[in-house]
Amino acid sequence: MSRFFSRISTCMQTRHRSSAKTLFQPQTMAAVPLQKETKPGLYHAPPEVRGMISLDREAFAxxxxxxxxxxxxxxxxxxxxxxxxxxxxxxxxxxxxxxxxxxxxxxxxxxxxxxxxxxxxxxxxxxxxxxxxxxxxxxxxxxxxxxxxxTYDNLKTEEVLEAVLPQGQEITSGFSRIGHIVHMNLRDHQLPFKNLIGQVIMDKNPGVTCVVNKTNIIDSTYRNFKMEVLAGEEDMVTKVKENGVTYEFDFSRVYWNSRLSTEHMRVVDQTKPGDIVLDVFAGVGPFAIPAARAGATVLANDLNPESHRWLKHNVKLNKVEKSVRTFNLDGRAFIQGPVRQELPALLKGKANIHVVMNLPALALEFLDAFRGLLNKELSCDTNLPIVHCYGFSKDDDPQKDVEVRASSSLGFCLEGRSSVQFVRNVAPNKEMMCVRFTVPKEVLFNTDDEQTDPIEEPASKRQKCGETSH
CATH class of the missing domain: 3.30.70 (Alpha-Beta Plaits)
Structure with a gap:
């Protein structure tokens, strides 16, 4: 394996010599923006509504x-x-x-x-x-x-909020709709008005019966986050239809991101009937189920027991039980267990093998699980697994950053052997990327006779590497 790290060192040195930046166009997102009117408004709110905490609809007439x-x-x-x-x-x-x-x-x-x-x-x-x-x-x-x-009923959401919040405070915000639930990320200056904001959002969006606000960062193990209900009933089991597929899940206990619908289809569209999809961090199935419906055979895994439960539910709901096998394992255990067992037979076939690793906070760290995964080289040059691995980047050149980090984890330089796709802007100076590459033979097959067992990670690292699709 030492020659792998010699090659990766050379690859990483090229990172700082590259000054060209790739320009990316963000996808259309599923979030709903609340935008200020740029023209003089038709409606001028009564001054007494400024600073209102509890919604009084009559006061806006x-x-x-x-x-x-x-x-x-x-x-x-x-x-x-x-x-x-x-x-x-x-x-x-x-x-x-x-x-x-x-x-x-x-x-x-x-x-x-x-x-x-x-x-x-x-x-x-x-x-x-x-x-x-x-x-x-x-x-x-x-x-x-x-x-x-x-009256209040004739006003737009932004008009109500602009009238209520202190003058000069930003009211532009956004939210994601997940079935009957609206999920918001309120800023600090909006928090005193959080319940009013939640009620206004519910009033102005037919079918919404619950508005929640994220209260902290996403949990590192199961990728869900704590939330508080701003308005409506605390009913977190919801139904979503995305790209013609129906999903049901408890939004408070699994991860779901409506902004990734285009990305889900972009990857699924690269599969063909008869292909194999190995979904390492499957969540409730937004990659696995569409791929199965498109004719692929799928092995789908997630560590979160709730995600795994809803994954199995959605497999049945969409009638793809014959095409999807589900697992409730750590991502590394899934690669070095079921994937390792299935690969020898799959490599002898003609179907393409796609490995989806959609856990952008940690997925790049899991690529080392492919090192020496198989201890006997097969006569296979054209059917090696194609990996779609996601990662966050705050680097000035996110494309190069993700490629280099993937190379480091694999122990093999991917320069010239991978492509990197912009997925979405997550926050200022933080982008979500997808690196796509074919696992090199030098990585997949173990040529060192002494190393025949899967690489073991320290218990502390295994504990933090929980997953659910992001």
Missing amino acids: REITVPALRVPTRVLNKVVKSLKKATIKRPGVARVVQEGEPCSSDGGDFRLVLLDPLRMSSPSSFTEEEAEALRSLDVPEELQNHEMRL
Whole structure:
């Protein structure tokens, strides 16, 4: 094995000679942003709601004036269609209201089409296309004022929060929706208003019945985090549909990240019917089950007993029991146990072998489990396992950083033999990456006669290396 470390030393020296940075485009995420309006707002909250801790919906009501167009009912539908970009757009506010006075000329009546006050200040605000449509329908381009009452129900989430939080404090935030649960990461200045924020989020998002806030960092063993309920019922068993697959799980006891749906499919799309997928940190199955549905045979493992329980449940729920075998082992024990036992036969076949290692906080450290995994070299050059291993990086060059760390763990230089994919930005200066490579023969096969047993890690290290998919 000493020559492995000689090669890895050479590989690591090249890290500091590389000055080129790779530019990455982040994926579309499943989080829902709360963005401030950049234009002057239609709604100006009463000053007394500033600093409100307990939500009083009635206090947000306000009388406002908006421009309106008086339109005969006989052409109403055509006018509304022609002015769809000019009409008011506000939750719970109708674009058309009763005008009230009958039309004496034809016995019909009129309606008022409410217009967007941020765009329509005078008849000249109509585009030429809109003005031409009104002329063709014999509708005068004359605006009148309409008094209306905006209530809490008509307000957007950001409007409520901007009105309540102290002036100058950031209200832009985001959340992830997991079935009926919304998960938030509130900042310190938002915590005094946490219950109000939770109630507003629940009010403004139909189907949400529970809002939670993460209270500490993710647990290092089972990858779940402590949370507090901000609003709604404490019902943590939820159902999620992702990429056509249904998952059920207890969100308080397993790890689930809605932002990874695109990444799950990116990797699954690289498998073909008949391929083998070895999922080392399977969680509740977001890689394993879609791969099985796509025709792969899957060995899926997770250390967290709750994740393993819900993994088995979701395998049955999606009717892929014949294609998925599940295990409740430490990741290293899974590689050096079931994977080691299955590999000799798998390497003789024609199916591609994919190893998914989605535990970005620790997965790179587990790559050493492949060193000398098999003690007898087989006549196989083209069917070696393809690894998809995830890691976090705070380095200026995350692509190189992850490649070098993978090389160090393997004891083999991967320069020129791997590709690194940007997955998502986790925090400022912290990125999640995926390094993809074929396990080299020099790593997988043990050529040292004395070393025939799996590499043992100290008990302290095994204890911290728990896992659930991230």
